Amino acid sequence: MSDQAIVRIRGLRKAFGDNEVLRGVDMDVVKGEVVVILGPSGSGKSTLLRCVNRLEEPTGGEVWFEDVQVNLPKTDINKVRERIGMVFQSFNLFPHLTAKGNVMLAQRKVLGRSKEEAARIAVEQLERVGLDDRIDYYPAQLSGGQQQRVAIARALAMDPHVMLFDEVTSALDPELVRGVLDVMKQLAGAGMTMMVVTHEMGFARDVADRVVFMDEGVIVEQGSPAEVFDHPQHERTQDFLGHIT
Amino acid sequence: MGTASPRALNSRWPAVAVVLLAMALFVVPAIAAAAPGDALVGVEITLNNTSGGSLTRFTFVAKSAAPIDSLDLAFPRGFDLSKITLDVVTLEGLTRVPVTAKHEVDGTALKMTFSPPIGSGATIRAQIRDVRLPATGGEHEVGVTYVSQGTAGSVASPEFTFETVKTSELLSRWLDEQPWVKSWNTVDALRLFAQPQKIAIAVPLLFVGWLTSITLVAIAFPFAIVGGLALAFARMSKIPPVRWFAGLYINVIRGTPLFLQIYIAFVGLPIAGVRAPLFITGVLVLALNSSAYLAEIFRAGIQSIHKGQFEAASSVGMTYWQAMQHVIVPQTVKRVLPTMTSEFILLFKDTALLSAVGVFELMLYSNSIATRSGNLTPFVVAAVYYLIITIPLINWVGRLEAKLAVAEGGQTPQNPNKRGGLFWRPASAGPIAEYEASAEVHESR
Ligand SMILES: Nc1ncnc2c1ncn2[C@@H]1O[C@H](COP(=O)(O)OP(=O)(O)OP(=O)(O)O)[C@@H](O)[C@H]1O
Ligand SMILES: [Mg+2]
Numbered sequence: 001m002s003d004q005a006i007v008r009i010r011g012l013r014k015a016f017g018d019n020e021v022l023r024g025v026d027m028d029v030v031k032g033e034v035v036v037i038l039g040p041s042g043s044g045k046s047t048l049l050r051c052v053n054r055l056e057e058p059t060g061g062e063v064w065f066e067d068v069q070v071n072l073p074k075t076d077i078n079k080v081r082e083r084i085g086m087v088f089q090s091f092n093l094f095p096h097l098t099a100k101g102n103v104m105l106a107q108r109k110v111l112g113r114s115k116e117e118a119a120r121i122a123v124e125q126l127e128r129v130g131l132d133d134r135i136d137y138y139p140a141q142l143s144g145g146q147q148q149r150v151a152i153a154r155a156l157a158m159d160p161h162v163m164l165f166d167e168v169t170s171a172l173d174p175e176l177v178r179g180v181l182d183v184m185k186q187l188a189g190a191g192m193t194m195m196v197v198t199h200e201m202g203f204a205r206d207v208a209d210r211v212v213f214m215d216e217g218v219i220v221e222q223g224s225p226a227e228v229f230d231h232p233q234h235e236r237t238q239d240f241l242g243h244i245t
Numbered sequence: 246m247g248t249a250s251p252r253a254l255n256s257r258w259p260a261v262a263v264v265l266l267a268m269a270l271f272v273v274p275a276i277a278a279a280a281p282g283d284a285l286v287g288v289e290i291t292l293n294n295t296s297g298g299s300l301t302r303f304t305f306v307a308k309s310a311a312p313i314d315s316l317d318l319a320f321p322r323g324f325d326l327s328k329i330t331l332d333v334v335t336l337e338g339l340t341r342v343p344v345t346a347k348h349e350v351d352g353t354a355l356k357m358t359f360s361p362p363i364g365s366g367a368t369i370r371a372q373i374r375d376v377r378l379p380a381t382g383g384e385h386e387v388g389v390t391y392v393s394q395g396t397a398g399s400v401a402s403p404e405f406t407f408e409t410v411k412t413s414e415l416l417s418r419w420l421d422e423q424p425w426v427k428s429w430n431t432v433d434a435l436r437l438f439a440q441p442q443k444i445a446i447a448v449p450l451l452f453v454g455w456l457t458s459i460t461l462v463a464i465a466f467p468f469a470i471v472g473g474l475a476l477a478f479a480r481m482s483k484i485p486p487v488r489w490f491a492g493l494y495i496n497v498i499r500g501t502p503l504f505l506q507i508y509i510a511f512v513g514l515p516i517a518g519v520r521a522p523l524f525i526t527g528v529l530v531l532a533l534n535s536s537a538y539l540a541e542i543f544r545a546g547i548q549s550i551h552k553g554q555f556e557a558a559s560s561v562g563m564t565y566w567q568a569m570q571h572v573i574v575p576q577t578v579k580r581v582l583p584t585m586t587s588e589f590i591l592l593f594k595d596t597a598l599l600s601a602v603g604v605f606e607l608m609l610y611s612n613s614i615a616t617r618s619g620n621l622t623p624f625v626v627a628a629v630y631y632l633i634i635t636i637p638l639i640n641w642v643g644r645l646e647a648k649l650a651v652a653e654g655g656q657t658p659q660n661p662n663k664r665g666g667l668f669w670r671p672a673s674a675g676p677i678a679e680y681e682a683s684a685e686v687h688e689s690r
Contacts, residue, residue, distance in 0.1 A: 055556055082562035092557035096575045105571055106561035140652075151557075158561055 005030050006162050006193050013060030014047050021047045023217040034194045036204040039214035045197040049164045053084045085155030085163040089170050091147045093139040099150045100135045103157045125153035129183045145176030149183055162193040213237045284311035284393035290403040297410035298380040305371040311393045312362040319388035320353040323379030330374045335367040382409040413449045417442040443622035447614055454610030455630040458596045465531035466589055473539025480544055498537035504598050506530055511602040527604045535592045546581035547573055583645040590635050
């Protein structure tokens with residue numbers, strides 16, 4: 001069971017008009033695995049994540065989540081998305097709702113949980129991300145780091161089977177990055193399956209089970225952090241890592 | 246009315262009065278003889294002007310059955326006799342014989358003394374000019390007493406009616422006589438556009454029209470909001486024909502004058518066999534028209550919400566409509582409120598166009614009074630009525646916009662001066678951009 005892939009990607013292609021952004025990506029993510037995806041800007045990392053929950057419609061190949069093929073028209077995509085949490089670079093909290101309201105909304109409307117249960121879980125999740133003292137704050141009253149942690153709590157409250165993180169610390173002031181990374185680390189430690197796009201090499205090294213390096217819409221190289229960081233096989237990987245460090 | 250006494254009837258129907266008068270001339274001697282002690286018979290009173298509060302001429306007619314030395318008329322309270330002039334004649338056949346009469350006024354009592362006394366068998370006609378009637382009309386009577394050969398007598402009090410005058414009419418008449426009004430009105434522009442008397446008359450009359458205008462827009466606008474929302478979503482629909490239809494509707498409505506639409510509806514509906522009251526048709530046209538403008542306002546508002554909001558809602562499994570209902574629309578409301586209010590103001594002013602097809606709203610009221618009186622003051626009064634609604638709303642829109650600029654300015658530190666101008670102040674809390682800057686909702690007309 002533990003080595004069974006939760007997310008299976010086969011020959012995934014995505015083109016925006018003439019611009020082919022993903023050109024045949026294969027990837028399996030097994031339960032409990034933390035996969036960090038690296039790559040230069042424009043290499044298709046975000047697009048790959050967004051194809052997993054079909055925020056982008058693939059133009060070729062297959063994306064499977066558990067036993068459902070995500071990119072089939074007949075698939076009830078909302079059912080799939082209930083179990084795939086996603087955290088965005090720009091937080092995307094609902095500004096008209098408090099932290100608690102943000103975490104409760106989909107629990108109530110999508111999962112049909114009672115108000116009491118949704119509220120209880122919201123408080124639980126906000127505590128988990130260290131925001132028990134900000135429960136009734138509106139997003140505008142929170143720092144970027146706090147907002148991002150609310151966004152994580154909002155995703156977690158849905159009991160996701162996999163979490164997608166797309167450069168979730170890139171919009172944060174440096175001193176706020178740490179708190180968010182700590183939450184993610186703790187999540188990984190608790191066995192959450194995660195696909196993480198990030199430029200935080202330290203995080204990748206510490207937390208990733210596997211590092212995937214992408215360039216120009218394909219996976220160039222992948223392996224354990226030690227393999228990829230210390231002994232990159234491909235020139236493009238070496239270039240990229242050389243640039244970063 | 247039918248149960249009123251014959252005399253009361255006389256005062257209302259001159260034709261009847263003439264008949265009775267003729268009867269009195271020939272028959273009364275017999276009646277007088279039959280009722281000794283009544284020196285005065287066939288008493289009646291008529292008014293030439295039955296509008297309360299105004300000057301009127303009382304005509305008192307009676308037949309003497311004995312010589313009359315003096316005659317006392319006791320008017321009810323509220324009658325003003327201070328400026329009267331008196332003219333008494335006797336009628337013998339068709340010839341009028343002047344009578345020398347002295348009169349005294351004591352409050353509402355008028356005493357006439359005749360020298361020499363009026364002889365027996367004469368028809369007395371006393372005309373009392375410039376009696377000022379009280380404002381409140383209804384049935385009134387005058388007490389009639391006389392002195393005949395040194396003996397006092399009285400007759401049943403003749404009755405008459407007149408109409409209650411409106412306070413505005415009274416005020417207008419009162420203003421007529423004020424020196425400052427007279428000098429005010431010597432200036433042509435003031436007399437033509439701001440004549441105090443016309444203001445007094447127009448204010449209460451136009452009030453009714455004003456209420457009609459408000460009611461028109463108060464009913465039409467909620468429908469326009471519902472229609473506008475539906476059209477906005479139809480315009481953003483994934484289904485092409487739905488999108489095209491909404492686009493066509495919105496563009497046709499926005500691309501043609503409301504005036505034209507009003508004519509089409511008011512001429513077209515009856516031809517199509519739809520018989521609706523003018524007011525209902527008016528509401529319908531206003532709602533249909535405004536819904537097109539609101540649709541564009543709503544669409545712009547919805548599309549101004551950063552697409553990350555929709556994606557975040559989608560990523561937790563919300564459907565399109567759930568995301569709209571719980572995430573997008575609530576955020577849109579705040580942004581479109583100023584533009585929506587502007588649209589409301591426009592629609593309120595546009596009710597005036599319905600005057601052209603006979604809907605009795607503010608404009609038609611003012612127009613009809615102005616044309617009737619040949620004075621433009623009613624238009625100025627109408628303008629004030631429109632402004633009573635629009636100015637506070639215009640101010641409110643300004644404040645809303647300023648607040649929105651502050652709120653969104655605070656959330657978009659990378660472009661704080663987008664809304665610019667005097668209103669922008671940095672918000673105290675300065676969190677990172679949550680969603681994109683301002684609702685670029687355009688002016689609608
Ligand atoms: N909605 C879109 N329409 C058209 N082109 C797009 C769209 N989204 C992404 N692209 C293009 O696809 C390419 C890959 O974008 P993507 O966001 O996946 O890159 P990335 O690896 O996440 O880059 P970054 O590190 O800058 O976030 C880019 O060239 C981008 O311009
Ligand atoms: Mg990206």
